[in-house]
Amino acid sequence: DFQYPHTFVLLGASGDLAKKKIYPTIWYLYRDNLLPKNTKFIGYARTKQTLEDVKEKSKKYIKVRPGDESKLKEFWEANDYVSGSYDKRVDYEFLNQHISKSEKGPVANRIFYLAVPPTVFEDVTVNIRNACVSIKGYTRVIIEKPFGRDDESSEKLSSHLAGLFKEEQIYRIDHYLGKEMVQNLMTIRFANQIFSPSWNRENIASILISFKEPFGTEGRGGYFDSFGIVRDVMQNHLLQILSLVAMEKPVTLNPNDIRDEKVKVLRHIKPIDLKNLLVGQYVGNPNGQGEEKLGYLDDPTVPKDSVTPTYAVAVIYIDNSRWQGVPFILRCGKALNERKAEVRVQYKDVPGDIFEGHTKRNELVIRVQPGEALYLKLMSKSPGMKFDLMETELDLTYSMRYREADVPDAYERLILDVFTGTQMHFVRNDELKEAWRIFTPVLKKLETERIKPLPYMYGSRGPREADAKLAESDFKYSGSY
Numbered sequence: 001d002f003q004y005p006h007t008f009v010l011l012g013a014s015g016d017l018a019k020k021k022i023y024p025t026i027w028y029l030y031r032d033n034l035l036p037k038n039t040k041f042i043g044y045a046r047t048k049q050t051l052e053d054v055k056e057k058s059k060k061y062i063k064v065r066p067g068d069e070s071k072l073k074e075f076w077e078a079n080d081y082v083s084g085s086y087d088k089r090v091d092y093e094f095l096n097q098h099i100s101k102s103e104k105g106p107v108a109n110r111i112f113y114l115a116v117p118p119t120v121f122e123d124v125t126v127n128i129r130n131a132c133v134s135i136k137g138y139t140r141v142i143i144e145k146p147f148g149r150d151d152e153s154s155e156k157l158s159s160h161l162a163g164l165f166k167e168e169q170i171y172r173i174d175h176y177l178g179k180e181m182v183q184n185l186m187t188i189r190f191a192n193q194i195f196s197p198s199w200n201r202e203n204i205a206s207i208l209i210s211f212k213e214p215f216g217t218e219g220r221g222g223y224f225d226s227f228g229i230v231r232d233v234m235q236n237h238l239l240q241i242l243s244l245v246a247m248e249k250p251v252t253l254n255p256n257d258i259r260d261e262k263v264k265v266l267r268h269i270k271p272i273d274l275k276n277l278l279v280g281q282y283v284g285n286p287n288g289q290g291e292e293k294l295g296y297l298d299d300p301t302v303p304k305d306s307v308t309p310t311y312a313v314a315v316i317y318i319d320n321s322r323w324q325g326v327p328f329i330l331r332c333g334k335a336l337n338e339r340k341a342e343v344r345v346q347y348k349d350v351p352g353d354i355f356e357g358h359t360k361r362n363e364l365v366i367r368v369q370p371g372e373a374l375y376l377k378l379m380s381k382s383p384g385m386k387f388d389l390m391e392t393e394l395d396l397t398y399s400m401r402y403r404e405a406d407v408p409d410a411y412e413r414l415i416l417d418v419f420t421g422t423q424m425h426f427v428r429n430d431e432l433k434e435a436w437r438i439f440t441p442v443l444k445k446l447e448t449e450r451i452k453p454l455p456y457m458y459g460s461r462g463p464r465e466a467d468a469k470l471a472e473s474d475f476k477y478s479g480s481y
């Protein structure tokens with residue numbers, strides 16, 4: 001298909017996601033000649049502005065290396081901006097005419113990226129369907145979360161979408177699925193005889209999947225407050241990682257075979273109970289990272305009495321023969337002490353200890369970011385005359401072994417997948433449904449009972465009580481997480 005004309009329409013082109021993430025991404029793909037030669041880009045949004053304004057706004061986020069200038073000029077020449085409403089069909093008819101202008105030849109494909117607020121989502125999709133689908137090729141739509149805010153609203157959205165497009169046309173982005181180390185999970189598990197046979201309840205004590213961010217909701221309080229960290233990060237990014245860590249081996253690498261296994265493992269999880277969830281909310285720190293950091297409730301876009309969690313730990317059990325009884329601890333938070341996303345597979349204590357309690361547990365650490373790495377903690381004799389034990393690591397840190405350029409950005413990879421029609425790293429409808437089934441009851445409980453989140457200081461490791469939760473879930477500390 002790559003020889004035919006393609007149009008990439010970015011709806012919500014005046015928004016934050018567009019300027020910070022999508023424009024830079026399509027520029028990198030264009031710069032590296034990864035897209036079909038004949039690709040045109042059209043930004044669409046309500047804001048009345050010109051392409052010059054779009055350029056200006058995204059400038060700060062677009063990396064241009066010396067020598068790239070003429071390519072960048074070419075990129076912007078392949079771009080256009082159209083302003084229009086989200087709800088009026090005539091505006092989409094105009095957009096359609098605009099797209100058609102550059103679609104010479106018998107075949108032409110269209111991709112619509114919906115970086116729009118959830119409130120206009122239904123209007124936008126109906127209008128694309130009615131006025132903008134390609135009559136000479138494929139039409140694919142890329143959609144961003146939130147995919148609803150509970151099981152009911154997500155179901156409603158799904159049936160709305162299913163009435164307009166086939167599942168093969170819908171690309172639900174969870175950008176964590178585009179991250180190098182998340183994509184590496186299947187290889188680590190299924191291409192290594194060392195790990196495959198030990199990846200179960202007989203050998204593994206617990207698994208910790210965490211996401212930490214060193215900044216608060218600055219500027220995004222409005223959106224964030226009606227969602228909270230459980231919907232923003234845990235129900236999607238962390239649960240997706242969990243399903244890749246825990247699923248059975250797929251029959252083949254076919255995208256549907258993989259997603260079948262991801263759904264199956266989710267079906268073995270019961271809805272989370274409130275006793276298995278701990279929530280926190282950050283408070284101000286007069287002296288955080290050298291300056292005063294405001295608390296969540298100090299954000300002017302957040303209601304003063306908000307009980308929305310900005311931190312959460314959930315302990316999840318998978319009731320199947322591989323995992324029964326093994327705690328999967330999902331932990332995420334904003335305004336913490338560091339930026340880090342990682343998976344820690346903690347093996348059980350060695351039975352029949354002859355080292356007088358000096359052995360520590362083996363741990364396989366898959367660091368998603370920053371600095372992709374895979375390392376295995378193990379016990380070794382400390383080199384020298386004495387017969388002492390020490391904990392050490394087999395360490396594959398990507399920056400030491402590979403070039404930076406070998407690790408593409410998640411969005412780049414995923415957008416390219418849409419051009420090539422690869423749905424492996426996108427969320428299927430039934431996965432989404434299972435994810436909401438697991439989280440909806442506890443979210444409702446948090447909200448109806450207005451459960452007060454535990455306070456933690458901006459820049460800290462999170463609420464103190466969280467460590468006890470980890471210890472209770474058979475996760476033993478060594479070092480600091």
Ligand code: BG6
Pocket residue numbers: 175213232233341
């Ligand atoms: C987004 C969340 O999905 O992921 C944000 O909405 C979060 O709240 C972001 O900051 C984190 O993404 P990354 O790639 O920076 O880890």
